[in-house]
Amino acid sequence: RLQEKERLLQELNGQYDELGKEVGAGDTDEVTFDTTFSRRHLQLMRCADFFHLRCPLSDLIVKAIQKNDFLSRLDDEQTAMMVDLLAVSSYKPNDDVIKEGTEGDSMYIVAAGELLVTQAGQTLRSLTTGDVFGELAILYNCRRTATVKAKTAVRLWCMERQTYRTIITNKSKKKREQLLGFLKTLVHELCSRGHILYPLSKIIDSMEEVKYQDKDVIVREGAEANAFYIILKGEVLVTKNVNGHQKQIRRMGKGEHFGEQALIREVLRTATCSAEGPVTCLSIDKDRHTIPPLHLFLWDPVTLGVGGFGRVELVMNHEEYYAMKRVSKKHIVAKRQEEHMLFEKKILKATQCNFIVSLHAAFKDTRYIYMVMEFCVGGEIWTKLKEVGRFDEPIAMFCTACVVEAYAYLHKKNIMYRDLKPENLMLDIKGYVKLVDFGFSKEMVHGDKTYSFVGTPEYMAPEIIKNQGHDFAVDFWSLGVLIYELLVGSPPFSSSEPQKIYAKILDGVLKYPPYMNKYDASNLL
Missing domain, CATH: 3.30.200.20 (Phosphorylase Kinase; domain 1)
Structure with missing residues (x-):
C-alpha cells in the first residue's frame, strides 16, 4: 500500500509539472480542466495527503520494529505488511493494557504517551514512544510476566497473533509455491528418465519382503487385519465365504495391493487372499502385544x-x-x-x-x-547429566547414536518428533537410551511443511521461531543442541527470558568451551 501511495504521489507531481508547462506556454490567466482530469486530480491529492500523514507514523513503526531483537529479523515486505495491519487502540491514565498472570495474544508498539511496567507490585521500567512490549504473545499462548499500566493517556499500535502468523506464513507459502512451480518441470524430467523419487524410496524402506508358496493363505476372512501388502511377484486369489462356500471374487497380480484398511483402523478381514503359485509381497506389519x-x-x-x-x-x-x-x-x-x-x-x-x-x-x-x-529403570538422562555436570565424549556419542536410531525409525514412518531434550530420554534396564513423550510429534509427508509453533525454547530451530514452515530437519537441529548440552552441561542458547533465547537462536552464534577444541564434536555441530 505504501508503494502504491508513493506511485500516486509521483504521478501527482508529474501532472503538476505538466500543468506548469501548459500555463507557461499560453497567454491566458485561466486554466480549465476536463471533468475526468479534475476527479483524478482530486483522488491523487487525497492519496498524497494521506501518504504525507501516514509516512512519519510508518517511519516510527519501522524504527520500533528494527530496534526490537525479535522483530528486526522480518524482511522489508513483512515489515510493510505489519505497518499496514497494525490496529490503533487508546488507553486512559491508570488503565491496564496487560495484566501479570493473564493470557494474551497481542503485542504493542507505543505510539504516544508513557506506560509503567510492574512485576509483583515492583516498578521495573517505563515505556515511551517507539517501545515494543508483549511480543512473546504473538508466537504462542503464554501468561504475561508483568503488568503494563498507562501512566498518561496513551495510544498504541496493536498486532494480534493470528494476524502476525498470517503475515509470516503467507510469505513462506508464497515463496514455497513459487519454488515448487519452478521444480515441476524438473521433477517431470527426472520421472521421465526413470529416477526414483525420495518419498517412494522411503515407503519401500519401511516395508519387508515376504514370500509364500502355492495355496498359502496370506490373509484369512474374519481374522484381525494387521498388515498391508503389495504384490511383487505371482498371483493372489481373493475369495469370500458365501453360504458356506468359497466364492472367487478376483485375481490380483504384480503391482496390485490389498489390506490397506489395516493401517488406518482396527478391522477384520473381509475376504481371504491366498497364493496361486509362488508369491512375493512387500508388507507393513502393525501387530502389537497389549496388556489387559x-x-x-x-x-x-x-x-x-x-x-x-x-x-x-x-x-x-x-x-x-x-x-x-x-x-x-x-x-x-x-x-x-x-x-x-x-x-x-x-x-x-x-x-x-x-x-x-x-x-x-x-x-x-x-x-x-x-x-x-x-518401565525404564535407569531414569532420565537429564538427571544423570545434572549429577555429573557433563558427559565424556564416548557417553555423549552413545546417547546420540541411540537418538539417531530412533529418528531413523520415526522419519521412515513420516513422523517428526519435535521435542528432543534430556528430560525426554530414558535409560532402560540394559543401559540403552529411549525416546519418550510424543505430545509434539506430527505425521507428515516428506516434502511438505507445517507451521505449528511447538517445542522447548532452547531446542527450537530458527524456522519454527520465524514461522517460515518447517519439516524433518528441525529434529536434526535439536540433535545438535542435545550433543552440545551433553558435552557442555547446558544448552548453547539459554536465558531466563524466552524472547532472548529466540534472539540468540536466530543470531546463531555458538561458543565452544576450550576443552571442546580437541573433540570432533565441534565440527559435527
Whole structure:
C-alpha cells in the first residue's frame, strides 16, 4: 500500500509539472480542466495527503520494529505488511493494557504517551514512544510476566497473533509455491528418465519382503487385519465365504495391493487372499502385544514423575513392572491437547523400535486417561547429566547414536518428533537410551511443511521461531543442541527470558568451551 501511495504521489507531481508547462506556454490567466482530469486530480491529492500523514507514523513503526531483537529479523515486505495491519487502540491514565498472570495474544508498539511496567507490585521500567512490549504473545499462548499500566493517556499500535502468523506464513507459502512451480518441470524430467523419487524410496524402506508358496493363505476372512501388502511377484486369489462356500471374487497380480484398511483402523478381514503359485509381497506389519488393564496392580507409594501433563506411577503385571502415565481429562481439554494425546497413543501403539519406549495398553475412566508403558529403570538422562555436570565424549556419542536410531525409525514412518531434550530420554534396564513423550510429534509427508509453533525454547530451530514452515530437519537441529548440552552441561542458547533465547537462536552464534577444541564434536555441530 505504501508503494502504491508513493506511485500516486509521483504521478501527482508529474501532472503538476505538466500543468506548469501548459500555463507557461499560453497567454491566458485561466486554466480549465476536463471533468475526468479534475476527479483524478482530486483522488491523487487525497492519496498524497494521506501518504504525507501516514509516512512519519510508518517511519516510527519501522524504527520500533528494527530496534526490537525479535522483530528486526522480518524482511522489508513483512515489515510493510505489519505497518499496514497494525490496529490503533487508546488507553486512559491508570488503565491496564496487560495484566501479570493473564493470557494474551497481542503485542504493542507505543505510539504516544508513557506506560509503567510492574512485576509483583515492583516498578521495573517505563515505556515511551517507539517501545515494543508483549511480543512473546504473538508466537504462542503464554501468561504475561508483568503488568503494563498507562501512566498518561496513551495510544498504541496493536498486532494480534493470528494476524502476525498470517503475515509470516503467507510469505513462506508464497515463496514455497513459487519454488515448487519452478521444480515441476524438473521433477517431470527426472520421472521421465526413470529416477526414483525420495518419498517412494522411503515407503519401500519401511516395508519387508515376504514370500509364500502355492495355496498359502496370506490373509484369512474374519481374522484381525494387521498388515498391508503389495504384490511383487505371482498371483493372489481373493475369495469370500458365501453360504458356506468359497466364492472367487478376483485375481490380483504384480503391482496390485490389498489390506490397506489395516493401517488406518482396527478391522477384520473381509475376504481371504491366498497364493496361486509362488508369491512375493512387500508388507507393513502393525501387530502389537497389549496388556489387559484389569490385571495391572498399582503401587500407590511409588511415583516415578510428576509434571504439567499429570503423573507417572509404577504398576505391575505378572511380576513385570510398567510405568503408567495418568493424565487428567480436564487438563487435556483446558490445554486443547485432545488431538496431541490421540496422536501420541497412535504413534506409540504402532511403534516397534528398540530406541523408543513401548506402549502396552491405553484406557480411560471418568476422570483420567491412562497409558501403560515400558518401565525404564535407569531414569532420565537429564538427571544423570545434572549429577555429573557433563558427559565424556564416548557417553555423549552413545546417547546420540541411540537418538539417531530412533529418528531413523520415526522419519521412515513420516513422523517428526519435535521435542528432543534430556528430560525426554530414558535409560532402560540394559543401559540403552529411549525416546519418550510424543505430545509434539506430527505425521507428515516428506516434502511438505507445517507451521505449528511447538517445542522447548532452547531446542527450537530458527524456522519454527520465524514461522517460515518447517519439516524433518528441525529434529536434526535439536540433535545438535542435545550433543552440545551433553558435552557442555547446558544448552548453547539459554536465558531466563524466552524472547532472548529466540534472539540468540536466530543470531546463531555458538561458543565452544576450550576443552571442546580437541573433540570432533565441534565440527559435527
